[in-house]
Amino acid sequence: MKDIGHIISEHAFFSDLPERYCKLIGGCGKAEVFEPGQFLFKTGNKATQFFLVRHGQVALELHAPGKDVFRFQTIGHGGIVGWSWLFPPFTYMFDARAIEQTRVVTFDGLCLRGKCEEDHELGYRVIKRFANVMSRRLVETRLQLIDVYGRE
């Protein structure tokens, strides 16, 4: 069976990361399976983890009393779920729920944050990767907002 360090080294999100860092980050990760409907995290929970989706699909959702749940994005194979563990107030802003059986690597954000504080080279590399995910998500969200298909 492959160890977590090996799994992540093959993954685009961690590509080009020196082996020693893959091992280090792998040390904060564990493989998990979420069944359809199961929550990865809920709004307001303390944000201590993030997830690398290996197979399956996770939906990000918002809920309000008396209203249908608003599902606004899905993240599939290869995607990263959760960055609230990186920034104060370290609280999840949305619900994340598996909508099919989903295999992930779950990372302990507290453990990784500690390692990043100790080794700023590692911290820089991690933040750079998350910044890339965030900027993509922002572009995608903008496109989603402008109603691009209504503008043909």
Next chain:
Amino acid sequence: MSTELLMPQPWVVQKTERENEDVVTLTLAPESSDHGFSFLPGQFNMLYAFGVGESAISISGDATTNGSMVHTIRDVGAVTHALSAAHVGDVIGIRGPYGSEWPIASHTGRDILVVAGGIGLAPLRPVVYHIIENRHKYKDVAVLYGSREPKDLLFRAELESWKDHNIQVEATVDNATPGWTRHIGVVTTLIRRAKVEPRGAAAFVCGPEIMMRFTASELTGRGMNPDDVFISMERNMKCAVGLCGRCQLGPEFICKDGPVFPWPRMSPVMTIREL
């Protein structure tokens, strides 16, 4: 230039299918059987709603089916409204086919990505038909399709049936409504979920210009050769034969040089605000 090129021929509506709230597919047959026709995937006709006017509409049917012509029309204004309201037995004027084709036949032996947004799936459907009819000639194939809401998706039942031909079909919407259990997000997010690796593959992309721009950028960013990305442009046009200049974009006439272009020929002009 022969005047025949500019002369609409009468075609009779054989069948109408409502795809969604504002999109209809018409199947037409020539009124007189003496003019045969053929077309290539990606080409369009000028459809004339008598007494209203003319619009460029891509052919959305199978290029190998003789005797009928299929068009999928979105009701956005006077002409498309009149065309969408046509009934079986009504006569519509058609001239064409015009324009360049999707170069699918010259991309055998390759992985293929078909990326569509909104009504953009209509001009790409003949590409999918071509692939299905020649499935053994292509390697991995994925159709990635984005629309605003689930109810806007075109050819829904047919999309599912393409999977039977070893084609990955993924649909995504910007706004999910209750009951939608598939992807949510813009169509570019499907590219990283496709089983087709962009490097070495060819892509056929059609949809709103903004969507095509971001799709091309995502594909080339993931290693696809820009020359292997093809897009179809829809700019207002009038004569459709390169005479009037209405659809001129930089050095190109969309009607006769396009509508299908390799991405590098369009990318410089697509980012100029004034064009």
